[in-house]
Amino acid sequence: MAGIKFQRQHHNAIAKLMRDNWPADLHNERKVELAVRGHHVNTCINFARYLKWDNPFFDPLHFLDACSPDSDMYPLSELWDESYEPKEEE
Numbered sequence: 445m446a447g448i449k450f451q452r453q454h455h456n457a458i459a460k461l462m463r464d465n466w467p468a469d470l471h472n473e474r475k476v477e478l479a480v481r482g483h484h485v486n487t488c489i490n491f492a493r494y495l496k497w498d499n500p501f502f503d504p505l506h507f508l509d510a511c512s513p514d515s516d517m518y519p520l521s522e523l524w525d526e527s528y529e530p531k532e533e534e
Contacts, residue, residue, distance in 0.1 A: 448498055448499045449498050450495055450498050450499060450502075451499075454495075455495060455502065455507055455510075456510070458491055458495075458507075458511075459507055459510035459511045460510075462484070462487070462488050462491070462511035463510065463511055463512060463513050465484070466481075466484065466512070466513040466518075485520060485523065488508055488511040488520055489508070489520075489523060489524070489528070491507075491511075492504040492507050492508055492524065492528070493528050493530075495507065496528070496529065496530060497530045500530075504521075504524050504528070505521035505524055506521070508520035508521045508523065508524060509521045
């Protein structure tokens with residue numbers, strides 16, 4: 445790792461973009477809505493994985509819940525898996 449590239453203000457800006465672009469009801473087409481939300485959630489998790497790789501002090505659980513428009517209804521932090529943590533170099 446060459447040095448931390450992203451700081452808290454970057455994490456917050458990315459989370460706000462994700463939260464503000466949360467897929468809304470797509471004219472009651474439930475399958476399309478679920479597919480789009482699934483893709484959106486995967487994007488949030490991939491951002492969290494990258495930001496954790498970039499900065500070992502990054503909190504992916506806080507970030508994922510910040511990406512959600514309603515962390516009580518959509519607690520994205522519950523989708524974080526320890527296998528997503530970067531592996532320590534030997």
